[in-house]
Amino acid sequence: MSPRSTGATGRGQAPCHHGEILQGVFRDGSGRPCPGLVTLPMAGPGSSAVFTIRPGTDPQAPTVAPAGRTNAARAAALAVAECARRAGLPPCGGELRLAGDIPAGLGMGSSTSDVIAAVRAVADAYGTRLPAGAVARIAARAAGPACDPLVPDGRPVLFAQREGRVLEVLGTALPPLLVVGCDLGGGAPADTLALPVREAGEADVRAWERLRALLRRAVAAQDARLLGAVATARARRGERVVGHPEFEALAAVARRVGAVGVQIAHSGAVAGVLFDAGRAAALGLPYQVRGCLDALEAHGIPAARIFTTPGVRARACASFSPSHPAAELLWTSTSRSRQATRT
Template identity: 40%
Template sequence: MPPEKTKAAKAASLTLRHLNKDSRGGLLTVESTIPVGHGYGSSTADVVATIRAVADAFEMGLRPSVISRLAVEAEQASDAIAFEDQAVLFAQREGLVIEHFGDALPPIRVIGFKANDGQLVDTLALPPARYSSEEIQTFSMLRGLAARSIRFQDPRLLGQAATLSAKISQRHLAKAQFATALGIAEQFDACGVQVAHSGSLIGIILDASAVGIADASRRTAHAATAAGFKDVVVQPIYSGGGAVEI
């Protein structure tokens, strides 16, 4: 329940098969406040929670790598949330970790929001991006930049990598007002900008350890709201606290 959670239902069946258990009966209820179709990872959250719940019903645990493989089988492409705070380079359509970066992301705050068109994105109907050779070479450089940012816990390096990646994504799944978001990030000396590569979300990355971070977060969020962005939220990442709606 509810019946439209078909990916979760498939994930439950796949997990039962993996555990070599039959499905004589049981009730799985999925409750979530995560909006769908914008890049929040709602379907992966449903699927990963389902896989864990089914395994827990048999008092069994599954490794993140197994959960990710089952999740991809259930929904074709999956986020890496099964690895929780481990920063990994993840093949979303294969369910495989390409590289473990050895630590969590550096402490940051993300001012997240949707562009004012608010268009839903059907992930399954979205064709995979066909990157140019130049873009692929850039991704190789970004991989090294991300690894260095995590090794040295440097939010600015992470922001640089995210911004360059977001600009490449803009050529394949354009976000309305992307240039406006870049302007706000520059105005408040943010670390960078990130986007959902299969959704409508944009985020401005701030250094959570910077002096005056609370005030900077508020001012950045208010600027995003004034620019017409929707559902503006301040989300601390590995820096304590929960999301704050603006």
């Protein structure tokens, strides 16, 4: 891609996620303990950005709309410096416009999505193509104290969120899942900075490494049940700190309706009931989902969204007709908008 002249406009997009499957402290390649996480990808809501280069303006202070998106503005400034250097152009400030439909404060990566969309828009405006690692490093610097792994190429990764680097690529794809998502605590944004912080001991690291090994095996074998067990174990560990009052009810519903487990965001309110969407298991999914929706409602935990991991929709969701209770909540893994499936 050839460099563009100043005054150009670029565009960028980034997805969100649905909280974590695994989160803790793990050993990196050198054996050093390092905070890391594996997120549950979700196609659907996301952030988009438009960046217009304005010659003669401060490259360290781009304007941003809506106002208050300070992390995205910081990311744009960092990206300008990097992209201008790569393109052989003088760094210039500009105007950054953001749009998106990710609920903020629920643990779905809304801030990181804004940041990555902004970086991609700046790169597009400068006619450069930043490698994923460079985007991740800029995002980590801009989004401090941590960013989410929204940059890699769709493969499940263990991501060091405070450093912006991949600790391990776990495989090519997650096992086939259908997720019934809900927002705990009435969907109120979580103040994660107010939560108590406990230093990880050696026993904690060993426990997280065991879960890491199990998740690696689940991805290799495409074993949704094993992944569900890992996600549930991680959620229970996280609940020692977060303490959602609905957690036990959520876990009980999952067991009752034949789900493989539950997952909960480590920083926010989103949670999911996980179902095996493999070829054989998918045949009974509409009945399981209907039972799950009813049970969640009975416990005062209304479902907010339903989605699948990539590549699942055709076989797992085709039987959700528009009249099915799940149809209005369905986000597909290949569409960026909510839609009911065909009959």
